[in-house]
Amino acid sequence: MPSFRLLPIALLLFGICFGFAAPAFAQASNIADLVNALGVGGFPEREAAIKALVDSHDPHVNEILQELNDGRLFVSSDGGRVYLQGGTADAPTYADPITGAVAADVDPDTMGKVKINNAVRTLLSSAMSQLTLRSPDRAARLAAARDLLKDADPANLALLDTALAAETDATVKSTMEAARAVIMLKTSASDADKKAAIDTIAARGNKDALTILTTALASAPADLKPAVQADIDAITRNLQVWDVAQNVWYGLSLGSVLLLAAIGLAITFGVMGVINMAHGEMVMLGAYTTYVVQETVRSVAPGLLDYSLAFAVPAAFLFTALVGVAIERGIIRWLYGRPLETLLATWGLSLILQQAIRTVFGPTNRQVINPTWMSGSFDFGGLAITQNRLWIVVFAIVVFVILQLVLNRTSLGLQMRAVTQNRRMASAMGIRTPFVDAMTFGLGSGIAGMAGVALSQIDNVSPNLGQNYIIDSFMVVVFGGVGNLWGTLVGALTLGVANKFLEPYAGAVLGKILILVFIILFIQRRPRGLFALKGRAVEQ
């Protein structure tokens, strides 16, 4: 199409014709003229037009600047009017950017985009943040205040002062005050003003404040320096405390994951003296159950997709518990009294389960969505807490409490504890130990399945999911000791926290190696773990 090829030339001619006339437009007070001025001349003229728009204080300005930034403003080669492009790429429509009225008589072939370069883009973003400081939307104001805090420009001082006077929200106001204080430090204000500014910044007490003060220290007046230094020290101390707290939180979060993965193992190990190598695959099956439930919900009731996890938890428990019972009845019960053989058989089973899942679902990761109520994060003091980690900690605690209740308050729990302590005696008292074994294995597997639901939220749902957790789970169990869930709890949390505290000093991998070595040495001291069952029985 020849008209398209001619377009750039037409635009160029247009620019030359009107380039020298741009200042005249900038003088105009009419908002429509100001908008049309955007389409005229080169980039310097465009910057001038943007400044003029900002100065006009018109309510539409912010929106128009945003449209310009997005490249949706077009200028017609005949008459030089600026339009907002809408519609589809094949059939664009053109509307007045202020009124929104669609102009029917515009020929798309004559339209050219209002171009911007990086300088214009920078100006735009600063202009927009200035404008949003007075936006009615609280979130927009907060974001704008944070922008200003980040690149404090003394030029914005007056703007900030007017915004501050009108501000009512406490958070936004404090951010604006901080931004103002940072700007004050850059200007040649009086020492008293600077002192006040430093106090304002120090009161924020976070990493940004520390950076600001450290840079300010060099240029601060001599008599203010001790005060700044004292503030810096105070913030550093404060930050260290929060750092420790953050590490503890990360550790607890990792520990709760370990707890979820290991607790089922601890039960089966405690009762049957068998390490179930297929335990990790139970976790994996639980994660895949979550995926299947999610897809079912998606096709049956898409509105409930956000709550599919609520269905997945019982589904995963039931499914993996059934698989567990089947494994116990089919394989493990033939191997009683031969714990090492059971270990091998369950390992073989884990290979089969992995390959079965790989054959059915394919080797790639499956996507399990994070429900909206589990995504995002919030700040708690100096802690950044992500929602899904928080939910997993809560979930782990709930599972732990329920399990304690089952073990201590139900007849099945009583029987399990009896079998754990003395199998033959329990059998002599009329407890059906094979039934208890099957139920225990089912319970342990079911809990692993629920752990899989939780892990599907933070890890990749792949056939290898279980493999990543199995060794850690073993470590937790042998560290914590058998026959006592508290041991598992303490073991999981200790290892989680220790891991996270070692990480900053030793790195993630070396930290993990140190933990493994520590456990190997620990087992030498206490071959039966932290909370060993006391008894007179000699092994074998």
Place this chain on the structure above:
Amino acid sequence: MITQMLFRALDRKTAWVALLILIAAAAVPLANLYLPASNPLHVPDYAVPLFGKYLTYAMLALALDLVWGYCGILSLGHGAFFALGGYAMGMYLMREIGPRGVYANPILPDFMVFLNYKALPWYWNGFDNFWFAALMVVLVPAALAFAFGWFAFRSRVTGVYLSIITQALTYALLLAFFRNDMGFGGNNGLTDFKDILGANIQAGTTRAALFAASGIALALALLVCSMIVNSKLGKVMVAVRDAESRTRFLGYRVENVKLFAFVVSAVIAGIAGALYVPQVGIINPSEFEPANSIEIVIWTAVGGRGTLIGPIIGGILVNFGKSIFTGWLPDYWLFALGGLFVFVTLFLPKGIVGTVTGLWVSTRRRPVVAAAEVLQPEPEAAE
């Protein structure tokens, strides 16, 4: 006395097997080098290092059998000793490359140049000598096994707990060797070998010699193990396996017996690793994978633990099956391997050799069937 021990060790079965291995060690290389390709008995070039690899695996299974089958220690970390021996050999082979590497540095191996090493780490010194590397192949696994066993057996860590911490050991080593700043080539390990003892490692004659060396090493290991298990010490080992506390109460130092078996086993595994590396041409941290170590257990279990010939048969058979199976139905190999684990533990607890011997004994002398049951330990008393 040694001749006496040797004589006792050479009970007829073991002697036959050792002889068979030695014949194979000579026949396969000869058939590869001197028979024309048209001859039906000709062994193709690719098969020599492949079978050589099986022999080293068989040796590894034999090493595990010495501790598991005769001493009751189920090590889930024997791959670590194998890999350490392999790394010691790999370090020698890396130093042998010399200036022929991609970066042509006469001292530093390629990966060190790549990772900006300025000088050789101290523990790489000496590995340019074959004798030193050979010494390390033996000493490093032995030292690790000694240190680990010293602590573990003295503290009476037994059964499943011991299995788990041996697994932790190999897992920790896996993570350590994955690190680039360990100075062992990180993720990629050691590879691109050129020479061994001045001979081109790719050459047919070198491969044949390596095969022969593997066969001889396997036969020697079999002989050593046979000497051990047929000695009085071997009897105590079996006693430890079947009734550890009882043996201790009888006055034997159980931990010393276990420690001895563990160290000897680690050394055999290390030598197997050292022979494995030049034949496959690479050693990387994946050899430390806990899964690999568990696979060794299944070789031993398939062949028959508590017999010396069993693990050799198991090691060769399972790996041969693996090669065929992965070429034929690669997606289903894990089903087969997993099924093998379950099948063997459920239906063949004594493995192929144990079962065949059991059948043989029961057809000849019926009343003695019960004796074959001794292998199964008593059910564990409740704690």
